Amino acid sequence: MSTRTRHKILLLDDDHELVELYREMLGRLPSQPEIFTATSGARAIALLESRSFSLLISDLNMPKMDGLQVLTIVRRKYPQLRTAVMTSVVDAQFRTRAYAMGIDLFLEKPNTGQEINFFIDCIESLLDRETDTGGFRGVQSKSLVDIIQLECLSQSSSVLKVTNGALAGRVWFKNGDLIDAETQELKGEPAFRKILSWKTGNFEILPAEPERNRTIFNSYQGLLLESAQALDEAKGRLPGGDGASGVAAESPLASLARFNGVEFIISISGADQKFDSWSAENPEQVSQWVRQTIQRFRSLGDSFQAGELNQLEGLGPQCHVAMVSKANADLCVGFHRSLSQDLVRDTMSKIVNQWDS
Amino acid sequence: MGLLNLLSRRGSGPGLMRLPTGSFTLDPSGRIVASTLPRSFPAVHVQQIGALVLATFRSAREAQIPLTELIADYAALRLTARELRGGAIIFLAPR
Numbered sequence: 385m386s387t388r389t390r391h392k393i394l395l396l397d398d399d400h401e402l403v404e405l406y407r408e409m410l411g412r413l414p415s416q417p418e419i420f421t422a423t424s425g426a427r428a429i430a431l432l433e434s435r436s437f438s439l440l441i442s443d444l445n446m447p448k449m450d451g452l453q454v455l456t457i458v459r460r461k462y463p464q465l466r467t468a469v470m471t472s473v474v475d476a477q478f479r480t481r482a483y484a485m486g487i488d489l490f491l492e493k494p495n496t497g498q499e500i501n502f503f504i505d506c507i508e509s510l511l512d513r514e515t516d517t518g519g520f521r522g523v524q525s526k527s528l529v530d531i532i533q534l535e536c537l538s539q540s541s542s543v544l545k546v547t548n549g550a551l552a553g554r555v556w557f558k559n560g561d562l563i564d565a566e567t568q569e570l571k572g573e574p575a576f577r578k579i580l581s582w583k584t585g586n587f588e589i590l591p592a593e594p595e596r597n598r599t600i601f602n603s604y605q606g607l608l609l610e611s612a613q614a615l616d617e618a619k620g621r622l623p624g625g626d627g628a629s630g631v632a633a634e635s636p637l638a639s640l641a642r643f644n645g646v647e648f649i650i651s652i653s654g655a656d657q658k659f660d661s662w663s664a665e666n667p668e669q670v671s672q673w674v675r676q677t678i679q680r681f682r683s684l685g686d687s688f689q690a691g692e693l694n695q696l697e698g699l700g701p702q703c704h705v706a707m708v709s710k711a712n713a714d715l716c717v718g719f720h721r722s723l724s725q726d727l728v729r730d731t732m733s734k735i736v737n738q739w740d741s
Numbered sequence: 742m743g744l745l746n747l748l749s750r751r752g753s754g755p756g757l758m759r760l761p762t763g764s765f766t767l768d769p770s771g772r773i774v775a776s777t778l779p780r781s782f783p784a785v786h787v788q789q790i791g792a793l794v795l796a797t798f799r800s801a802r803e804a805q806i807p808l809t810e811l812i813a814d815y816a817a818l819r820l821t822a823r824e825l826r827g828g829a830i831i832f833l834a835p836r
Contacts, residue, residue, distance in 0.1 A: 444757055445757055450757055450758075451757075452757065473757060475759075477759060477760065477817075477835060478757060480817060480836065481760070481816075481817040484816035484817045484836070485816065665805070666804070666805060669803075669804050669805070670804050670805075670806065672804070673800055673801065673803075673804035673806070676800065677797055677800070677801075680793055680796075680797070681793065681797075681813050684789060684790065684793050684813075685813070685815045685818075687786065687789065688758060688760065688786050689758070689760075689817070690760060690815035690816070690817050690818040690820075691815045691816025691817040691818070692815065692816045693813065693814070693815055694814045694815065694816060695812075695814045696811070696812070696813050696814070697811070697812040697814070698801060698806070698808040698810065698811050698812075699808060699809060699810040699811075699812075700801070700806060700807050700808040700809055700810075701807060701809065702806065702807060703806065705806055705808075718806070725812075
């Protein structure tokens with residue numbers, strides 16, 4: 385007898401008849417999930433608060449709170465919850481916006497028997513993927529190491545494209561051998577090690593590039609082992625030492641400030657709103673401004689479902705600034721005014737990646 | 742087939758709000774003096790954006806980081822605002 389708990393699916397659509405119909409369809413899924421229904425966004429959110437669900441399937445076009453509004457709240461409050469949109473709104477913009485919010489699946493409401501089967505298959509496959517706390521979206525239950533091993537063991541020739549925030553990397557396989565890797569300015573083994581250090585992200589398998597030159601000659605097992613050891617060692621060196629932030633031998637912000645054109649840096653932790661600064665003239669005042677500005681623009685974006693606020697940039701006659709907010713912390717970097725907007729953006733993305741790691 | 746007729750019903754609720762493409766200009770008091778935004782985009786949102794942009798330029802000055810241009814990069818929209826003698830011109834471009 386299986387001890388596995390049944391998945392819970394929450395179905396949100398303002399049309400009562402459709403909700404009942406979908407409930408019946410989903411009830412036939414091989415995994416036999418428990419189906420809960422809601423006909424308004426508010427009811428759906430109340431249900432999500434009351435128990436834990438595996439999947440939310442939401443319509444887009446609904447009165448009062450539309451699907452995008454519900455998804456905005458849900459993605460923020462329940463980032464681990466799988467979300468699917470099922471809609472009759474056939475519009476590329478809404479599809480893009482829904483995916484930009486981080487949904488797992490965007491489906492048009494099925495119209496034919498074949499489409500119903502497809503819909504059921506898609507939902508079953510979504511439920512099959514176990515949720516975890518990190519991992520790579522695409523094959524959620526697999527780590528990047530698993531994916532690389534899979535490619536090698538299956539003697540594949542392919543290109544694995546991995547993205548981690550603004551960073552992107554590629555790993556080339558030829559007949560099961562790992563032959564090259566590249567990310568930003570790194571190539572070969574250093575690039576491979578860098579890519580392996582990313583804990584989350586997305587990946588995509590692209591067609592093989594047979595003409596790619598080989599720069600990696602070590603076995604993939606050796607490289608994976610080496611990288612795992614390096615990561616373990618790095619983990620061992622993490623906090624636990626003197627713990628003094630900002631006054632240590634070298635402030636973490638000082639290492640971010642090595643990038644060309646950086647004039648000051650302020651980081652603000654979300655929970656206690658403490659800030660740490662490097663080279664800022666009036667850090668208290670600026671940190672307050674940063675916190676307030678990010679918060680206001682985030683609420684503005686939420687009010688018309690513009691998606692996550694990725695970055696705020698300001699150009700001025702004295703200096704330029706770029707601000708991001710991640711994992712409950714804000715970062716503001718001041719740049720020399722001579723830097724172009726493109727250079728500010730490019731440098732900021734490198735700084736944010738380093739800050740993330 | 743009744744079931745498929747039911748499934749193929751389209752657009753039961755009110756229209757979803759599309760993100761607009763266009764620009765609008767504000768005077769220093771926050772009044773909209775020109776706009777190329779579609780009428781379908783609620784005026785209340787236009788006012789909200791305008792007020793926030795002007796307030797941000799103002800608060801940046803107070804924090805001693807005067808700004809002449811502001812870019813808010815959302816997942817589905819880019820908002821670019823340029824200061825215009827106390828007012829602003831704001832461009833909205835969905836991705």
